[in-house]
Amino acid sequence: MRLRVLAMPAAATMLLLAGCTDNAAAPRSATADGRTLSVQASDAACTLSATSAPSGTLTFTVTNTGSQVTEFYLLAADGLRIVAEVENIGPGVTRDLVLSAPAGDYISACKPGMVGDGIRAPFTVTDSGEPVGPGGDDAELVEAATTAYGSYVRDQVDQLLAGTKEFVAAYTAGKDDDARALYAPTRVHWERIEPVAESFGDLDPKMDAREADLAEGEKWTGWHRIEKDLWPQRAKNYTPL
Secondary structure, eight states: OOOOOOOOOTTHHHHOOOOEEETTOOOOOOOTTSOEEEEEEOSSOEEESOSEEESEEEEEEEEEOSSSOEEEEEEETTSOBEEEEEEEEOTTOEEEEEEEEOSEEEEEEEOGGGOSSOEEEEEEEEOOSSOOSOOHHHHHHHHHHHHHHHHHHHHHHHHHHHHHHHHHHHHHTTOHHHHHHHHHHHHHHHHHTHHHHTTBTTHHHHHHOOGGGOOTTOOOOSHHHHHHHHOGGGSTTOOOO
16 A cells, blocks of 8 residues: 655645634624634534634534534635534534634534545635734734744645655555554654644545544555554454555
């Protein structure tokens, strides 16, 4: 099996918006200004109180009315990049997802059972005419930090790519001892940039999915599949690949 590494463009760091959560949120419906919305997440539906909101600070109050642990995402229009997310919402639990959202087209998604593509629907952020994000000195600090972090991510990607090529060469040649020795020091570069990788919804599942994360019919690829093959003694009743 070959482990595929996709080098993330530096611009990816500029696209990531921060989401924060509140574990003690109370259920609410859409507010008068339209920026606070309720989400009813069941095992079979993902119902928002509105399908659009004005740009600015948005709050999605997510209530899990289903029987499985769920997640809620706001995705970019391509359906791949994660703009913000709130995870591990247990049955009967309500949590808030708060983010700063500029005008544009998005996709909302609930993921009951935390597997698969989830239950998706279009969501629109209209232009409120108000500035979104920091301004003045704060904007300069954010820009400087973003530039520095972008350089860090590029450096880690370069080291990840070089190390992975060496790791894969050892693994495919059947040099399991060498591959085991290379696994952790190579993978650490992935761990250091995982927040960026996770902002691309299709990248992390291909690279870092665990067997328990797979929906029925999904193909297992990435680090943990090879890990299971290299350390079969840890896998009960497992036949090496």
